[in-house]
Amino acid sequence: MIRLLIPALLIAAPAAAQQRSFQNTALLDTAVAQFTGAAIGSDGGAVAAIDRRLKLAPCAMPQFEWRSPAHDTVVIRCMAPVWRIYVPVIAEPKASAPILAAAAPVAPALKPAIVVKRGDPVMVEAGSAGFSITRDGVAMGDAAAGARLMVKVDPKKPPIQAVAVEAGRVTLPGWAE
Numbered sequence: 001m002i003r004l005l006i007p008a009l010l011i012a013a014p015a016a017a018q019q020r021s022f023q024n025t026a027l028l029d030t031a032v033a034q035f036t037g038a039a040i041g042s043d044g045g046a047v048a049a050i051d052r053r054l055k056l057a058p059c060a061m062p063q064f065e066w067r068s069p070a071h072d073t074v075v076i077r078c079m080a081p082v083w084r085i086y087v088p089v090i091a092e093p094k095a096s097a098p099i100l101a102a103a104a105p106v107a108p109a110l111k112p113a114i115v116v117k118r119g120d121p122v123m124v125e126a127g128s129a130g131f132s133i134t135r136d137g138v139a140m141g142d143a144a145a146g147a148r149l150m151v152k153v154d155p156k157k158p159p160i161q162a163v164a165v166e167a168g169r170v171t172l173p174g175w176a177e
Helices: 002-019 025-036
Strands: 063-066 073-078 083-088 114-116 121-128 131-139 148-152 160-166 169-171
Touching: 025 063, 025 073, 114 160, 121 160
Parallel strands: 121 169
Antiparallel strands: 063 073, 073 083, 121 131, 131 148, 148 160, 160 169
16 A cells, blocks of 8 residues: 555655746846846846746735845845845946046055054053043054054953054043043
């Protein structure tokens, strides 16, 4: 009896799987092209077609909207059943930016001066009007004034984050002078 039941189940399983329907991604591609006003692969259109391997539950009324004012991604969502996918869009070239024939040479950016170097002993400070607290520590990295770095204050505990103020002096983030 079992020998007859197993082949019958194997034959019925693919038939049941074929009856299950999924959202047609080609229709979603067409709707995205209509929403953006551009074809797939062109400026303003979807970067690529929606992956055909997606097995989305069928949606009677998918909704389309831009993810942000930058119009860089279309969000397709279904309320019942609930699902959502994101379709990236090729950015359109800016027409207002003039194209320069010869670009002016750009001066290299100046690196800020390093005030705390790795291994330097530092005083970690925090406080406000009426109180202050200090603790000795060792810098675990280089930092310019205003930059963050890690400081080891206790060999048994993980390092803390601090902001470099000047040589040998750092403060905790959020504690202004």
